[in-house]
Each structure stands twice: as C-alpha cells, then as structure tokens.
Amino acid sequence: MARRLNCEGFARRDCLKLGLGGWLGSGFVSALAARASAADDAPKAKGCILIWMDGGPTHFETFDPKPAAPAEIRGEFEAIATKLPGVHFSEHMPRLASILDKYTMIRSIRHDQNNHGAGNHYMMTGAPTRIPVGCGAFVSFHPSMGAVVSHELGKPNGLPAYFSIPSMTRSGGPNFLGAKHAPFVVGDDPNGAGFRVRDVALPKGLTDDKFHRRGDLRKLVDTLPRLNEKAAGDPALALDDYYKQGFDLVTSPLAQAAFDIHKEPEQVRDRYGRNSFGQRLLLARRLIEAGVPFVTVNDGGWDHHADLFSACSKRLPGWDNSVATLIEDLSERGLLDTTIVTALGEFGRTPKLSTLSGQSKAGRDHWSSAMSVLMAGGGTPGGVVVGATDKHGYSAVERVCSPENYVSTIYTKLGINPDKMLYTAQGRPTHLVSNPTPIPELMS
Numbered sequence: 001m002a003r004r005l006n007c008e009g010f011a012r013r014d015c016l017k018l019g020l021g022g023w024l025g026s027g028f029v030s031a032l033a034a035r036a037s038a039a040d041d042a043p044k045a046k047g048c049i050l051i052w053m054d055g056g057p058t059h060f061e062t063f064d065p066k067p068a069a070p071a072e073i074r075g076e077f078e079a080i081a082t083k084l085p086g087v088h089f090s091e092h093m094p095r096l097a098s099i100l101d102k103y104t105m106i107r108s109i110r111h112d113q114n115n116h117g118a119g120n121h122y123m124m125t126g127a128p129t130r131i132p133v134g135c136g137a138f139v140s141f142h143p144s145m146g147a148v149v150s151h152e153l154g155k156p157n158g159l160p161a162y163f164s165i166p167s168m169t170r171s172g173g174p175n176f177l178g179a180k181h182a183p184f185v186v187g188d189d190p191n192g193a194g195f196r197v198r199d200v201a202l203p204k205g206l207t208d209d210k211f212h213r214r215g216d217l218r219k220l221v222d223t224l225p226r227l228n229e230k231a232a233g234d235p236a237l238a239l240d241d242y243y244k245q246g247f248d249l250v251t252s253p254l255a256q257a258a259f260d261i262h263k264e265p266e267q268v269r270d271r272y273g274r275n276s277f278g279q280r281l282l283l284a285r286r287l288i289e290a291g292v293p294f295v296t297v298n299d300g301g302w303d304h305h306a307d308l309f310s311a312c313s314k315r316l317p318g319w320d321n322s323v324a325t326l327i328e329d330l331s332e333r334g335l336l337d338t339t340i341v342t343a344l345g346e347f348g349r350t351p352k353l354s355t356l357s358g359q360s361k362a363g364r365d366h367w368s369s370a371m372s373v374l375m376a377g378g379g380t381p382g383g384v385v386v387g388a389t390d391k392h393g394y395s396a397v398e399r400v401c402s403p404e405n406y407v408s409t410i411y412t413k414l415g416i417n418p419d420k421m422l423y424t425a426q427g428r429p430t431h432l433v434s435n436p437t438p439i440p441e442l443m444s
Helices: 012-018 020-024 026-040 094-098 116-125 145-153 208-221 235-250 253-259 266-272 276-289 308-332 403-413
Strands: 047-053 079-081 088-090 103-106 162-165 294-299 339-344 373-376 384-386 396-398 421-423 429-431
Touching: 047 145, 047 276, 079 094, 088 094, 094 308, 116 403, 145 162, 145 294, 145 403, 162 276, 253 276, 266 276, 266 308, 276 294, 276 308, 308 339, 308 373, 339 403
Parallel strands: 047 294, 047 339, 103 384, 162 294
Antiparallel strands: 079 088, 103 373, 339 373, 421 429
8 A cells, every 4th residue: 555645744654653752753853844944935926816716626627537447437538648747637628738847736635624615714724614614604714815915915005915806705704814804806807898896996076186085084084083993893993994995996006007907918818718717817917917915716616516527618628728828928927936826626526426316417526535736836846746646536645735735835935924823803822824834845
C-alpha cells in the first residue's frame, strides 16, 4: 500500500509512532522551519482572483479524468494530454491543458463537509462550521478570505478592497471583522451594452457640487452622539461604512476607469468570450490592475446531480477558454507574478454515476473526499500537479491537504500571516487559520 502523506510531508502513522520524542526530531523541526520561512518571505502576490465554482464541480469531467475506470465511473468524456507529460484533463479543457506549464493543479484536497453550506464555509474561510448546517445554508462562523484580505491589506485608492461579482458567496462575509470588510457586489452584467455599476456614477440630476454638500451635511449629522458608539453590529456604524464606500466610489476617477469595460479593445473582449462569465473575468482583471487586492467571481450552477454530460458539454468549452485567457492575459501584462488566480468549488463529485428519481440522464452527487483546485500566479510554480486521487477518483491519497492548507497558502502568498490571532468584538481570541501550514509545492 502506498505511503500516505499530508501537506507537511508526514505520514499520520509516523506521527503517532514518534510520540513525545518526535517533537525534537528533524522532520518536525524542518516543518517548523519551512513554515517560518514562508511567513518571513516578502509577499509574492498583491492581489487574488478567486473563481468560485458554486455547487461543487466534477473533478472527473474537468481536471482529473479516470479513463481506465469502469464506464459507470469513467463517464462519457475522453481524456486528453496536457502540456505536462503523463497528466490528462477532460476533452473539454483543451486550452487549459495546453498551458499547464503556467499553473499548478492540486488534486489532493479533501475534507468531511459534504453539503453546500458547510463545504462552502470550509473552503472560503479555512474553518469548518461549528455546528451542523443545512445544505442550502448561508452561514458565517469565521471571516472569509476576501474579508481578511480587506482587513489586513487595506483599501486601495478609494476602491473597496474586496469585490464579489455578480453576488456574494454563501460564506463570503466578514463575520466579526465588520461591515466595512464585506464585499462590494457588482451585480450588473458587464457583457451588457448598458453595463453600469451602482454607486460609481452620480444619480441623474445630482450635480457634483450638490453631492459634496450632502456629504458635508452627513458629516455634521454624524457628530451627534449615539447610544452605544462601540457596540458590535451597530447598524448605524454599518450604514456609515456603506455610505463611505459609495461616496469614495463616486468620487474616485480610478473607480470610474476600472469599471469602464467598454474601453477595452474589442479583440480583448472577444478573446475572453462575449458572455457574462468571460466579461466578469475581464472586469476582475481590470480591478486587479486598479489595485484591488481580492476579487471573487461567483460562478454558480455546478451542482450536476443529473444531466451532467449535456450540461458540461455546453459549459466547459467557454469556461476553459475564459480562464485560460485570464491566465495568459495576466502573464502578457506582467501581472501574473503578483496576482493569484484560483478556481475551485466546495467539493468534487461522486465517482459512481447515478440517476435521480424522475430523471433519465445521469449525474454525480456531492463528494468531499476528492476535488481539483487550480492555482496560478503569485509565485505559484507552473507545470506542477500536487497529489493524486486513487485510480477510481474516490479519495485523495497522495500529498493529502486540507482546506486550512489551501487558505494558508493564499494568505502567505499575499503577505498575511495565517497564524495571526484575531479578536472578536467581545475580545475572544480566534486563530486566523487553525493549521497555518501552506502547501509547500505552491511556495517558491
């Protein structure tokens, strides 16, 4: 049987055998040294684009096909070669297969949260839910990555530090960090001819002079005492945060320029794909160029319990093209070295195909024991595949990593110490990540 390693390079059985004496062993010391080295290094990245594949994308039909498995596991799609010898993707991922030398695929993250609400929370925050939650739950027990980045890296040039396009994810909120670190949501479709972001342009009939006078009046009102100025969750304070955010956006020339996607050359827009997803990735790139440190593109509809192959045949070619274009475009502009691009969902899908009651076309159900995660940029090496699942895709079995390892990697690349202690409004200490060890292969 193959020796199973975790992301610190230890087999679990070896750790148990070491006992107390192992705390002084070279393996543990090396792991601590690697963690300290990663924390001390200058940040490789200034920004992150998180492509959230809400619903849980199938790893079989995307980045981890099993062509030698039985038909009920293998499915209908063929496997194709990638830029990396011996590594194969689904037939509908040709563009990303051709540029695997520019990014890393992680095939070995697994966890035990097998429903949407809990899985989303775990992968978005690096913290499992404290209590069982329903599959459709929108829950927040810990700040999301975007909110933490906003809190730690600050607000750039009058723009919010954290955007979510076109909606907020289930667990993408700030929790105890407060409303000012919630995402600014861009709900409008940048693929539309009349694309316009709320709060970025002055309302019709309101002159610039009148707008500033109203701002002055608001400041005067804000000098009035409140019953409990420092109370956690004070709605008046949250309203202040939203008002300030809107005011800054309206008065920021950089914001006006970042959202004016119509200034992009037609060939660039065509290259990303003239569809909502492609244009949202282009808008994310423009926000990164403007200095925004964290942008989530919330890409829903990956919960394929039925009709999996028809849905993926239609969706994957455009998705593959848009994501590959984003990576290439950032590279060509000299931005990939300082920009993380990562794509994932809350879990993978079951190895065995199944048919729901009342459905005639097969799909795959939720499966948190195996998933595929793409990561590019910010010092991430290209042409690397981390870990592996077993021959039938049931479970990650080599270089097994946790959501904590993944989130710690994002933080470390951005210069945020994943071992930092945060404090709630009540003064309760909370570790940013309980296991602050990044994935070594992704750190360069």
